[in-house]
Amino acid sequence: MIPELGNFALILALCIAIVLAVIPLLGAQTENYRWMSIARPLAYGQLLFIGFSFFCLAYAFVTNDFSVAYVAENSNRHLPAWYRFAAVWGAHEGSMLLWVLILGLWTAAVAKFSRSLPPEVIARVLSVLGMVSVGFLLFTLATSNPFLRLLPNIPHDGQDLNPLLQDPGLVMHPPMLYMGYVGFSVAFAFAIAALISGRLDAAWTRWSRPWTLAAWCFLTLGITLGSWWAYRELGWGGWWFWDPVENASFMPWLVGTALIHCLAVAEKRGALKGWTALLAIFAFSLSLIGTFLVRSGVLTSVHAFAVDPKRGAFILVFLVLVIGASLLLYAWRAASLKSDMHFHLLSRETLLLTNNILLFVAAVTILLGTLYPLIMDALGLGKISVGPPYFNSVFIPLMAPMLFFMGLGPVCRWRQMEGRLLLRRLRFTFLVSLTLGIALPLVVTGGINGMVVLGMCLVFWVALTTLQDAWYRSARRGGMLHGFVHLTRSQYGMIFAHIGVAVCVVGITLSSHYSVERQVKMATGDIVKVGAYRFEFKGVHNIQGPNYRGVAGEFALLRRGREVKSVTAEKRTYNVQQMTMTDAGINAGIFRDLYVSLGEPLGDGSWSVRLYYKPFVRWIWLGGLLMMLGGLCALGDRRYRLAARHEEERLAQLPTQ
């Protein structure tokens, strides 16, 4: 009964979405205020029904209702309750339901927190979101319904959740990622609404900026969590694989990063408005293309979702309708935009635009690498696969100049900067970065590695110019400490996010070049030296988990002959799917991770063991968190709160009709 109610609620949500997609937009075009005013209640109603539907599926999982096919395929009586809930989005159908739930959340949030916007704007924005919602609800109901029953032969038990997914990462990573992906639909809706109205002015950029920032924060967190999850779960200490699905989340992030900077330029200076609108369309389009690539099976990937050509065809049609219509609208409207580039060659606008283009080109090269095998195959030019060597060799040369310009940008002035002044301000910083970047690796390791020197020079450059800029701004606000405390939250946001980038690059550079790994045979009592650390193997014992059996190997970390820490690495065999998983033992630290992974037993009581010393690897995720923190800071900027309050007061003072 409950699953049928869920299905029914989803159908009702679809009906509401159809009305939302049509009526308020028509109202906005014909200035019918009554039609516009139904947008808000419809947005809440849609969320209510999708939420209820999601609750029904979660209920089926938690109560082990194996008559529901999706539950039977992805859960098991012995699966811990926590994972039974997370298993709702553990495979294709449920994750689509999560997707529409999050879309419903964003739509309702826009309805709730945009009270100060003119009614025709809010009506158009909610209608565009309604159209997206219609597409995804229809997709879920027609091709991926999670409520289908297995009747009359109800299985006694389920086939269990994929062991790779049985990790705290599953609970957090997909919802955060989807919040980011789907959040870009709000930026998209604002851009489309502005294009429909033909008023592509600074106002829409101001309205959509906090939403875009929020979506970007979630996406940053989602990608960071995903990387951390892969590191823990795949058992070989890698943190990024250039897998098609990872790329699918990384491309919108790159374009989204360009977009939040562009929105700042458009809002503050009124420049680059057409480009900003195009970026907003691209960010969301890449999210949709990512969905298509993952769900249609045109590419093979580790994130293999259940593949069905019918689904692929559906998303492709949807993709062509949404992206094609948006780009057509863009071509129609943007052509009549007046060129408004009032800035000189050396100015903050130019630097921001340069980095925008670098980020965009990076996203395009990744897209090209991801799609290259598909395109070659479709043209009959042979079957080719593209691996990490391609991505690393095209991505790093694009990121190096970007980091350089990133240091210049904040110090540079809007509109025009005198070259001589910039040179005088930064020459000392430049020399210090260069010296530190060369000297530090040389002193610490006694050797020189070109890539490390390049990476560290850029890190110091970004960090020092960011701090220098913070110093200038503080000085302008009444001296170092007093001024620093009184910076605006946007300025804090920029400082945090840019330092976050530097921190992340430190992690990537040092962990990729100075990691030590050893593959050894160890018997109980053996001691192996890895870098400055010694690992002692204390032996294995059997373990019994709720839905798996396995062995756990105990290792002691020795430093100067004394045991400082112990680490447990497990090897689990999951009962239902008979899949063996390694659960690495990790001793985490700020400056290094020690990582132990248990291999195969070698007969005579000894085991093959992999030991890693990974310096600064945590900095990669720390950098991601700092970037997200920066985004959150900027989101809390006074301007948005003040602007919202002012507009509300202004609206309140208007005579009511």
Added chain:
Amino acid sequence: MKIITRKLYYLIPLLIFLGLAFFFWRGLGLQPKEVPSALIGKHVPRFILSTVEDENAHFTNKDFMGKVSLLNVWATWCISCRVEHPILMDIARSNIVSVYGLNYKDNRQAAQQWLQRYGNPYSKIAFDGAGRVAIDWGVYGTPETYVIDKKGIIRFKYIGPLTQQVWQEQVLPVVKKWQNS
């Protein structure tokens, strides 16, 4: 006139996207996970490669003669290969069928280390650093697994990581069928 040329200029993003959509549509028809019919029922392509273990040893199409065998295409940079690796280890341990490897676009040393680290299920591994032989085999990406019969004819191809279910339900029946024929 001028405004029209400007409008055309703004149509570029749309045209690029439509080009992309065309490839997506073609891609849907391709279905990389499905068996490409062209190679099934044909003799394995002729090749001579060295092996991963030894630069001077040879691995040729003649190695497949006289028994049913699996050929698994893998690489150290391929994550899905790591996912399916335990299954291959199980298959090798069960001694049902001999498992050969084709190391694809890889580096010999990295491949040797990888095998040492995770175990070696293959009785022999061809080293195809340039990926030329793989093209003849119609390799789309890694991992891929072929079933070859006693006469050296390709009977089945699976694209993507093997799972216990795929092995039991799709690959093993084919192996059994050609072993008994």
